[in-house]
Structure formats: structure tokens, C-alpha cells
Amino acid sequence: MIATAWWGRRLARAAEWLTTPLLPDDYLGLVNPLWSASEPCGRVESVRRETADATTLLIRPGRGWAGHHPGHHLRVGVEIQGVLHWRVYSITSAPDSPDGLVSITVKTLPGGRVSPHLGRHTAPGTVLRLGAAEGDFTLPFPVPPRLLLLTAGVGITPVMGILRALAARDTVPDTVLVHSAATPQDVVFGPELRELARRKAALTLHEHYTRMHPGGPGAGARSRRLTADRLADLVPDWRERDTWACGPVGMLEAVERHWAQAGIAEHLHVERFRFATTPAGAEANGPGRVRFTVTGREADAAPCVPLLVVGEDAGVPMPSGCRMGICHSCVARLVRGRVRDLRTGRIHGEAGDLVQTCVSAAAGPVHLEL
Ligand code: FES
Structure with a gap:
């Protein structure tokens, strides 16, 4: 056994020597x-x-x-x-x-x-x-006995991963899914969700359609958002359930307010893909304007527009990846000025700091090394 490991290390070292300056893995990736x-x-x-x-x-x-x-x-x-x-x-x-x-x-x-x-x-x-799988929108272990999943549109996607994992278990916890979509045809995974709810007694599905004719699904009818009263009707014990919510920003902000007012914010888990567009005190630092010091370009920058978008619109080659504050592919060096974190509203930055341009907006005049 020891001899095998020794030969394995020798072979790996020989492969590295033969493939230098690349690694053996680089050649495997080419094949x-x-x-x-x-x-x-x-x-x-x-x-x-x-x-x-x-x-x-x-x-x-x-x-x-x-x-x-x-x-x-x-x-x-x-x-x-x-x-x-x-x-x-x-x-x-x-x-x-x-x-x-x-x-x-x-x-x-x-x-x-x-x-x-x-x-x-x-x-x-x-x-x-x-990339690697990541995020904290996951269920704890042990899984809480009563769950509420609140989703809208493609906000169902992370929850679908959770539901499929729960459905594969012998025992499914008492779970209520309230999902909003424009019409029944717009429910992503609709047939599978309905089939799951039919097969698993512990799973209750409520579909809420925001665009319905009195006579049936279709366009042209009034928009009808899920309200707190409607939620309380559908899920009377919502306060006692650990809740996972994913959907548009407006919905998530309303849910966060509602849970905070009920004093149970700690029971709420939110997956957020887009950022609020109305930062408080946005004008306090004066009008935003960005100078890109390497390319020499300059552009006005609204308080809610990410520096990444300001640069792209100005024709500056902007590195980017996820565009939502996760991957750090978009960082640029701040030469002057301060920026606002669009996720939290916090204003920060010193000359020389690296800022994530996809989640930062100009808080007044800003110079960026790009
Ligand atoms: S592009 Fe991924 S963090 Fe900015």
C-alpha cells in the first residue's frame, strides 16, 4: 500500500515535470x-x-x-x-x-x-x-418541522431544488408552497409541482395568478398581487413556519417588512437576485459622475445605477461576471470619491480601495482606474 502511494507520487511528479510549464490537469482539460x-x-x-x-x-x-x-x-x-x-x-x-x-x-x-x-x-x-455551488438559501439540518415557501416567477428555481430534495426523502416535513405567476401557463415547473402536491400529503401547493380574467386565465385582466391578507387566509399559521422566499425585489421587500412587523424576521430566509433602486439619501453627496482614468471616458451616474452599467454605457471595457455581487470579477480600483453599496445603502470607499462595480453606485464624483 505504502509502495503504491510512493509510486503514485513519483508518477505525478514525473507528469508535472514533463508538462511544465503547464500542469497535467491543463492537458487533461485540452483533451x-x-x-x-x-x-x-x-x-x-x-x-x-x-x-x-x-x-x-x-x-x-x-x-x-x-x-x-x-x-x-x-x-x-x-x-x-x-x-x-x-x-x-x-x-x-x-x-x-x-x-x-x-x-x-x-x-x-x-x-x-x-x-x-x-x-x-x-x-x-x-x-x-x-463555478462552485454556493449560497446560504439552504435548509438547516435538521430540517424545521413546518416550512413556508413563498415564491414568484423564476423565484421558484432555488425552491425547486429544495422541493426535489425534500420529495426524495422518506418523510417530507409539513410544507406549504405559495407561488405567484401571471397565469397557470406561466408557472415554471407547474405540472411537476401539481403532481408533487398530489403525491405528497405533507406538501400543500397554492398557486396565485396575478393576471386572470373573471372567466379564466388570459391577458387583458387587472393585475392582482398576493397581499398579506390573502397570505394569512391561505396559510393561517404562517407566523409559526420557517419561511424561504424568492422573487422580485418588490415582493421580497414587502415580505421582509411584514415579517419584521410581526417580530419574526429571524424566521425568514430570502434569496435576492436584484437590488433595490431607491437608495435613501441618494442626493446627499451631489450628482454622480464617473471618470474612468485609464480610458479617459467620463459619464453621469444616477444614484441607483451600478458603476458597471455606467462604464458599459460609456464604452469602457468593464470586466464582469455574475453581475450580482458574488464572483468579484468586476472589481476596479477607486482613485477618488466614494461609492454606495446598492445592496445595503452603505457609503464607503477610500482612494486605492477595490470596489465591486456591479453592486456599487457613485456617491458623488468618482474616479475609477479603468
Ligand atoms: S460581476 Fe460578480 S461580483 Fe460583480
Whole structure:
């Protein structure tokens, strides 16, 4: 046994010596991207249309994939016209699914660059770069006995990973899912959710449609948001349930206020993909204007617009990845001025600091080393 390990180390050292300056892993990645452990990749095995604008990619992860927990998200890198773009997606599959596949569900955003490519033009066989699974929108262990899952639109995606994991267990905790969508046809995973609720007595599904004709589903009717009163009718014991919520910013802010007013904010877990657009005291530091010191470009910057977008609109080559404060691909050096963190509203920054341009806005005049 000891001799085997010794020979293994010798062989690894010899391989490193032969492949210098690259590592053996680099050559494995060239032969087959899925063999690389240093740059994990996955191959799209199949593509499934969920709704008119949501598509699931089922991906076979390669050697570097370390697994995930239900509720995690991951960065996905896709090459479009020779440029690698990174975006973050929730993992919608359960961990350790029997087929070994990992799935993400992409909503096609009109005018977007990456989501239409992934959702409409990605064929089986496409290789995608994969980041590590991460996030804290996960269930604790042991799982609380009573759960409330509050979702809207594609906010169902991280919760679907959680539901599929719960459904695979022998005992499913008492779980209520309240999901909002425009119409029944817009419910992502609608048929599977309804089937799950039919099979699992412990799972209750309430679908709330925001756009309904009196005579049935369809366009042209008035918008009808889920209200606190309606939620209390559907789930009378909502205060006693540990709650996971994911959806548009407006919904999450209303939910956070409601839970805080009820004095149970600690029972609420929120997955937030977009940022508030009305920072308090936004004008206190004067009008925002950004000077990009390397390219010499300059642009006005509204208090709620990320520096990343200000730079892109001004034609400055801006590094970026997830565009939501997770990957740190977008950092730039602050030469002068201060910035506002769009997630918290905190104003900060000293000359020389690195700032994440995707989640920072100008708080007055700013110089950035770009
Ligand atoms: S682009 Fe990922 S943190 Fe800014």
C-alpha cells in the first residue's frame, strides 16, 4: 500500500515535470474539458422547455464538480462570439440525483445577451464552465418541522431544488408552497409541482395568478398581487413556519417588512437576485459622475445605477461576471470619491480601495482606474 502511494507520487511528479510549464490537469482539460479539475465544466445533455420563456438545461458536470446543497446557486460561464460571459443561476436539481445531472433553469430576458443564448440557442453537447455551488438559501439540518415557501416567477428555481430534495426523502416535513405567476401557463415547473402536491400529503401547493380574467386565465385582466391578507387566509399559521422566499425585489421587500412587523424576521430566509433602486439619501453627496482614468471616458451616474452599467454605457471595457455581487470579477480600483453599496445603502470607499462595480453606485464624483 505504502509502495503504491510512493509510486503514485513519483508518477505525478514525473507528469508535472514533463508538462511544465503547464500542469497535467491543463492537458487533461485540452483533451476533454470535463476532465479538468482546475476549471470545472459541464456538458449540456438535454434541454427542456418549461414555459414560453423558461428553459431547463440538464448538465453533466465534469471532474471538478464538488456537489451542492438544495437551494444553492452556481456561476455558469458561456462563450458567445469568443467572449466568456458569467451569470449566476439557481440549481434546480436535487443533490445526488440518480442520473448524476445538475440542472439550471434560465428565464430568457428580452434584450439580454446571455439568457437568450442559454435559453434559446444552447444545444445538447454544449460545454459550459461551472463555478462552485454556493449560497446560504439552504435548509438547516435538521430540517424545521413546518416550512413556508413563498415564491414568484423564476423565484421558484432555488425552491425547486429544495422541493426535489425534500420529495426524495422518506418523510417530507409539513410544507406549504405559495407561488405567484401571471397565469397557470406561466408557472415554471407547474405540472411537476401539481403532481408533487398530489403525491405528497405533507406538501400543500397554492398557486396565485396575478393576471386572470373573471372567466379564466388570459391577458387583458387587472393585475392582482398576493397581499398579506390573502397570505394569512391561505396559510393561517404562517407566523409559526420557517419561511424561504424568492422573487422580485418588490415582493421580497414587502415580505421582509411584514415579517419584521410581526417580530419574526429571524424566521425568514430570502434569496435576492436584484437590488433595490431607491437608495435613501441618494442626493446627499451631489450628482454622480464617473471618470474612468485609464480610458479617459467620463459619464453621469444616477444614484441607483451600478458603476458597471455606467462604464458599459460609456464604452469602457468593464470586466464582469455574475453581475450580482458574488464572483468579484468586476472589481476596479477607486482613485477618488466614494461609492454606495446598492445592496445595503452603505457609503464607503477610500482612494486605492477595490470596489465591486456591479453592486456599487457613485456617491458623488468618482474616479475609477479603468
Ligand atoms: S460581476 Fe460578480 S461580483 Fe460583480
